[in-house]
Amino acid sequence: MNYRSELKKFLTSQYIYSGARIALAIVIPSIILAQFGLLKEYFLFPLGTSFVGLTDQQGPFIRRRNTLLLSVFSFFLIALFASLVKEFPIAVYLEILVFGFFFSMIGVYGLRLATFGSLALVVLSIFIDGHLTGDDIFKSSFIFFLGCLWFFIVFMIVSTLQPYKLASQVVGENYLELADYLRIKAQYYTKKPDFDSLLNQLISQQVKIKNLQEDTREIVFKTRKIVNESTTQSRILMLMFLNSVDLYDKLLTSENDYKKMNEVFGETRLLQSIHNYLMLMANEITNLGISLQSGLSYKQITNFDEELKKIYDDFFEHRSQKFSSETLEDFMMLRQVLMRITEITDEVNTILKVNSQDVKLAKSLSTGLDYSKFLPKEEQLNHKVFLSNFSLKSGHFRHAIRVTVALLIGYIVSRFEILGIGHSYWILITIIAILKPAYSTTKHRNLLRFFGTLAGAIIAYIILYFVDEPSVLLAILLVSMIICFSLLKSNYFWAVLFMTIYIFLSFNFLRPGNVNLIFKDRLLDTLIGGVITFLVAYFILPVWEHTQNLALMKKSSKSNLDYFRLVMDQFLKKDINDEDFRLKRKNAIIDLANLSDNFQRMISDPKNQQRKLETVHQFVTTTHLITAYIASLSQYAKTGHNFPEIDLENWKIKISAELLRTSSLLFQKELDEKTRAESHIKPEDQVVDLLEKRKTELESQVISDERKFGVSHLTEIKNIKELLELINDVAKDQRKIIEEYLIYQSTIAKQ
Known part of the structure; x- marks a missing residue:
């Protein structure tokens, strides 16, 4: 593995960009408030910012904007309502039933609203016992609302200054995944490859590419500035994505009888030369993807024509020695492989020309495609779709029931005085974060969350034990937040680990010296939430694959x-x-x-x-x-x-x-x-x-x-x-x- 390249991929990705934006939107106001001694009083401001920031899923600008606006007002109303009814137990259980079911069912309208619904339930969990709002509920709720609104303002400013940034990053990510696909393909040209393992790797990588292409189609084909504008940048972004799809098609078509090829040519240097060439090409595609993500210029290192000529020279040299009527079909097979590689090379060369900002080529782009036909199907926002899912045949309906039951059980358990649980919110948050429509996903996330929490808690405990310099702790907190928000989609274990670290440090700033209590509560609540989630996922209307x-x-x-x-x-x-x-x-x-x-x-x-x-x-x-x-x-x-x-x-x-x-x-x-x-x-x-x-x-x-x-x-x-x-x-x-x-x-x- 090229660790330098992997680090560049991460540092230029949309995830680190998004994570840094959310973290800075939280930390900068917090530092200002801390300077004036107001952070404890206005703690709900950065909390609101973090919740709304997490609803900002990649996609077209209009949908992102509308979802953020919905989040700002919905979260404020949920926080206000939950705080007002906290003294009425029957009302609390009713709000868990109604909100739990509704915000879980809202997932019928797609992943974006499913994420919004989950975070709405997290807001409910945070405010359900009223300990954050205190006596002045309206003032506290308004501070929370301002924090929510702050992230929306940050989003609008950043989107205006960098309208093409997200599209460029996801197109770049397409090329990074294609490079990994090509690396797997290259392994077929090594000595005695494990064919079954490579096939499983290819299938797994195809799933990643498919999901990414679906996301990119929505972003590129529904971003008006890209579809409707005739600027060089918008045309090139569109062409780069369409060419990435064509390149994937070329890679998919390079299917050969690898077993026979290894039997015939496995002992020659031809296959190793092809492997080395494909790896060089994969590295170039990786560098191209990184340049698209970062917005920096790309400089080609490998001369494909020269490297390809060397392979052909090896081919003709071997042909001159072994070619006969008996080996005719073998050399036909290998020549076809070389032509496929040549076609892939031509496709990559075309992509590099487009990326070089060839204005003439960009202006000639006229696909004639109806982009709406290529977009992933998305349910329309109408009540018929919602009501039509009120059936046990609907996976969304079954999931909503599981979430509601788990939240009720979690809240009831949190009220048991014998357990000594100070607040119920972390059990409820654990349930919401782990419990997913698929049992397999729930099971996997359950383990990742527990071990991520345990590792993060131990690390945070050590940091707080040995470090007492506020500026150093603040720097660690900021880095932890950025990494956490950056990894939430791609690596849940590490995201939870860094989330635990920054939560420990945040509480330490607000209430110094309570680290032992935080350590115990965080682990106990996570364990309880995980057990409840597992039992509900297994026994309550499960959906098996x-x-x-x-x-x-x-x-x-x-x-x-x-x-x-x-x-x-x-x-x-x-x-x-x-x-x-x-x-x-x-x-x-x-x-x-x-x-x-x-x-x-x-x-x-x-x-x-x-x-x-x-x-x-x-x-x-x-x-x-x-x-x-x-x-x-x-x-x-x-x-x-x-x-x-x-x-x-x-x-x-x-x-x-x-x-x-x-x-x-x-x-x-x-x-x-x-x-x-x-x-x-x-x-x-x-x-x-x-x-x-x-x-x-x-x-x-x-x-x-x-x-x-x-x-x-x-x-x-x-x-x-x-x-x-x-x-x-x-x-x-x-x-x-x-x-x-x-x-x-x-x-x-x-x-």
Whole structure:
């Protein structure tokens, strides 16, 4: 691992930028208040700032602005109401029921409002026993409101000064994830790679890229300054993102028979040269991503043409020694690999030209795409969507019930005098932070929170024991806050660790000498909250991942069928527009990533809920291969060349029928005999005859030492035929997997 590069990635990321903004918005007013001796009296001001700051999720400016405004007024009203009814136990339990359910159910409108809802419940937890507002409730609530409003003002100022900053950072992050994807691909060209491990790594990385691309689409395609403005910067940002999607497509299409390649060329230096070249390229893409995140200029280090020429030289040198009629197909395979790498290189070179602020190229950008079609689906804000989820079939409804029950139990337990709990808020906050719709996520976060809290508490205890200089403690507090807010999305353990440190230091500034009490309360409350969360997540209307398998399989199967048919239509010279191709490709990749993500979460479910885990894993693997092979096939379809030697029409009918058989099984539809018969069609190709003819020619002629860098027509048709055969074979395997899976499902249903 290149630690210097990893540090740069973190320091220039949107997370550290956002974390620093929230931390400074909290700390600067706190320092000013402390200078005038008012921090204790106005402690609710920075508290309000922190809550609203955490609702600022990445996305289009208008949505961020509207969510922050909603947060400012909602948090103020919740704090005021909770403080006013604190003396009425029945009212307190009613507000937990109503607020707990409503602010959990609001997640039906998407992740942004789900985050807002969770923080609204944190505000309720903080103010539920009224210890923060004291006797003058209205004054304290107004101070809290001003703190909330302060972050909104900071947000508006920063957004006006740097309107493209977030978009540039997320586009840069896309390139960083693509570089990591390329590094995994490069491992296939090492000696004796672990193919199963690499495949799992690729699938996991695809999930990351899919999630990031979804976020970036929303930010780039819904930011009016980028979509509507004709400035060089807005055009280049748009083009850089679209090119990152195309680069991902190229990387996805570089799927080869790695096992055979390692068997044939594993002992040569060719594969190691390819590995080294791909790693160099990945490093360049990483540097490009860092430059986009930081806003600094990018300077290319590697000369791709020179490095690529060295690989071709090695190839031709080895070819001159080993090429014969027997090794013809092996060298065809390797030449195709080199051409794929050349295409990736061309794509990267194009991206670098765009990033170099080539104004002429930027002004020529006119995609003609309807960007709204590429955006992630988001529920409309109307009451029908909310009410339609009032059913036990709805995951949101079940989650809202779990949260409400857990909060009620947590509050009741906090009132037990025997436990000696001073305030209930930390138990409730722990429940809200850990309890997620998926059991696997809840279980994982539960462990991370407990161990993060324990480690952070010990570190904070040591700091407070040995350090008594206020300026040093303030510096540690600021750094801890920045790191905590920066890591909340990406590394929960470290975020909790640094959160615990800055909470300890904050309380120490307000009430010096209470570190032992804070240590005990924080650990005890976290432990109690964690136990309650685990029990509720396991026993109260749990949603197990295996219940989502079938729906995700259906979507993935259908999108792959649509994608394949469109690619074959391109071969058959049917009129296909670029927007339709991009949409079908996007759907196939997103559905694959969702299916993969579901499987990874399923691994964390209890053993008795990991139903047919191996079968689901086989389906995920075959889906990945089908999508990758179709993507590879599309590269030939887009060349515009004719391939009369391949019976493309019958291949389309045959594979479509095979994919349709799988889809029909999943959707439980009757399959007509025509489709079943079509899956057994034997396309009449001429590729084998042409290969044999070429081998015969080689046996009777001197091997030419001419160095041609292109791919011959024979190599192209051989690879197209192999891809079609691979898609067909994997589609057959997938159908058999589903037949076994559905037999198991019907058996379970009868029991």
